[in-house]
Amino acid sequence: MLIFKTVAEAQSACAQLRGEGRILGLVPTMGALHEGHLSLARAAKAECDIVAASIFVNPTQFGPNEDFSKYPRTFEQDCALLEGEGVEMIFAPTVDEMYPSGASTFVVVEGVSDRLDGASRPGHFRGVTTVVSKLFHIIGPHKAFFGQKDAAQVAVLRKMVRDLNFPLRLVVCPIVREDNGLAMSSRNRYLSERERQQALVLRRALEQVEKRASEGEMSSRTLMETARNVFASEPDVRIDYIAVVDPETLEDVPNVRDGALVAVAAFVGTTRLIDNILL
Numbered sequence: 001m002l003i004f005k006t007v008a009e010a011q012s013a014c015a016q017l018r019g020e021g022r023i024l025g026l027v028p029t030m031g032a033l034h035e036g037h038l039s040l041a042r043a044a045k046a047e048c049d050i051v052a053a054s055i056f057v058n059p060t061q062f063g064p065n066e067d068f069s070k071y072p073r074t075f076e077q078d079c080a081l082l083e084g085e086g087v088e089m090i091f092a093p094t095v096d097e098m099y100p101s102g103a104s105t106f107v108v109v110e111g112v113s114d115r116l117d118g119a120s121r122p123g124h125f126r127g128v129t130t131v132v133s134k135l136f137h138i139i140g141p142h143k144a145f146f147g148q149k150d151a152a153q154v155a156v157l158r159k160m161v162r163d164l165n166f167p168l169r170l171v172v173c174p175i176v177r178e179d180n181g182l183a184m185s186s187r188n189r190y191l192s193e194r195e196r197q198q199a200l201v202l203r204r205a206l207e208q209v210e211k212r213a214s215e216g217e218m219s220s221r222t223l224m225e226t227a228r229n230v231f232a233s234e235p236d237v238r239i240d241y242i243a244v245v246d247p248e249t250l251e252d253v254p255n256v257r258d259g260a261l262v263a264v265a266a267f268v269g270t271t272r273l274i275d276n277i278l279l
Contacts (some may be wrong), residue, residue: 001079001082001083001087001088001089001090002088002089002090003079003089003090003092004089004090004091004092004093005092005093005094005097006093006097007093007097007098007138010052010089010091010093010138010139011138011139011140013089014052014089014138014139014140014141015140017049017050018140022049022050023047023048023049023050023142023143024048024049024050024051024052024139024140024141024142024143025044025045025047025048025050025051025052025141025142025143025144025145026044026051026052026053026054026135026136026139026141026143026144026145027040027041027044027051027052027053027054027087027144027145028053028054028056028131028132028135028144028146029053029054029055029056029078030055030056030057030058030071030186031055031056031057031072031073031074031075031078031186032071032072032073032074032078032186032189033074033077033078033081033082033186034176034184034185034186034188035176035184036147036149036175036176036183036184036185037081037147038081038082038085039147039173039174039176040145040146040147040173041053041082041085041086041087041145042085043145043171043173044087044143044145044171045085045086045087047143047171048142048143050088050089051086051087051088051089052087052088052089052090052091052139052141053082053087053089053090053091054090054091054092054135054139055075055078055079055090055091055092056091056092056093056098056131057071057073058098058127058128058131059095059099059127060099060106060123060126060127060130060131061123061124061125061126061127061128061131062124062127063121063122063123063124066121067187067190071186072186072189075092091135091138091139098131098134105130106126106127106129106130107126107129107130107133107160107164108126108129109125109129109156109159109160109163111249112155112156112159112249112250113125113126113129113156115152115245115249115250115251116151116152116241116243116245116250116263116265117152117153117265117274118152118156119241120240120241120265125152125153125156128153128156128157129156129157129160132144132157132160133160133164133166136166136168141168142167142168142169143168143169143170143171144168144169144170144171145171145173146170146171146172146173147172147173147174147175147176148172148173148174148175148276148278149175149176149183149184149185149274149275149276150274151247151261151263151276152250152263154170154172155247155248155249155250157170158170158248159248175275175276177203180196180200181200181203181204182196182199182200182202182203183202183203183273183274183275185273185274187271187272187273188271188273190269190270190271191268191269191271192269195268195269195271198234198236198237198268199237199268199273201230201231201233201234201237201266202264202266202273202274202275203275204230204233205226205227205228205230205231205242205264206227206262206264206275206276206277208226208227208229208230209223209226209227209262209277209279210262210277210279212226213256213279218255218256218257219254219255220244220252220253220254220255220256220260221254223244223256223262224242224243224244227242227262227264228242231266236268236269237266237267237268238266238267239264239265239266240265240266240267240272241263241264241265242262242263242264243261243262243263243264244256244260244261244262245260245261245263246260246261247259247260247261247278256279259278259279260278260279261276261277261278261279262276262277262278262279263275263276264276
């Protein structure tokens with residue numbers, strides 16, 4: 001497995017592979033890998049000749065009071081896990097390599113970036129779209145693999161890919177859950193044992209919404225109230241948002257007759273978690 005630390009090295013190696021006609025897949029990550037990330041690597045291996053993964057904790061997507069400094073960094077372990085999945089290349093730049101002194105260009109997807117997590121974390125998606133667009137230019141993948149857990153991110157990136165005519169296919173893979181149903185996240189390692197139990201309320205709320213919808217309830221307002229009632233069973237969990245939206249635009253929808261994304265975000269202790277279902 002090759003590990004590249006500089007943009008020039010990664011660009012040169014990937015250009016050579018594309019020139020040889022290889023289908024190149026990219027799995028962007030911030031490290032602290034778990035089974036969800038590894039499922040993306042496996043999906044990429046199944047569809048591509050060569051798989052590259054990035055490991056980069058991107059400072060521009062963290063707000064001033066968020067967890068950039070304490071975000072888990074487990075580089076050696078991450079490399080071993082990716083090598084075990086057959087990933088051939090890792091791009092692991094420094095912050096200075098990705099954002100050289102004087103860098104002042106950002107990619108902004110207006111509108112959709114201000115909804116759901118974008119509303120809760122102003123500037124977050126500007127950081128995401130900027131770093132992902134840079135990764136797309138550096139690696140030049142034919143396919144890029146992301147998880148459905150980050151549904152708002154998926155919507156923003158899909159629009160960016162369309163609007164900027166990136167010559168690639170964005171592949172969205174299912175949420176991977178722990179045995180108890182908790183959506184896998186690198187931030188789960190922040191949770192105490194008690195908080196891990198409390199965090200299950202996110203999944204229970206979504207399951208109850210799914211049940212009500214399957215029984216014929218179409219009203220978004222009623223379904224959101226259903227979720228709130230489930231959250232009430234864990235008063236120490238603070239809701240950030242509960243939303244029923246169009247999965248492409250992230251705009252609120254009044255009912256789910258034509259399908260919808262039901263997304264929740266909540267603070268369990270000081271840890272912010274997200275989860276969602278597609279109806």
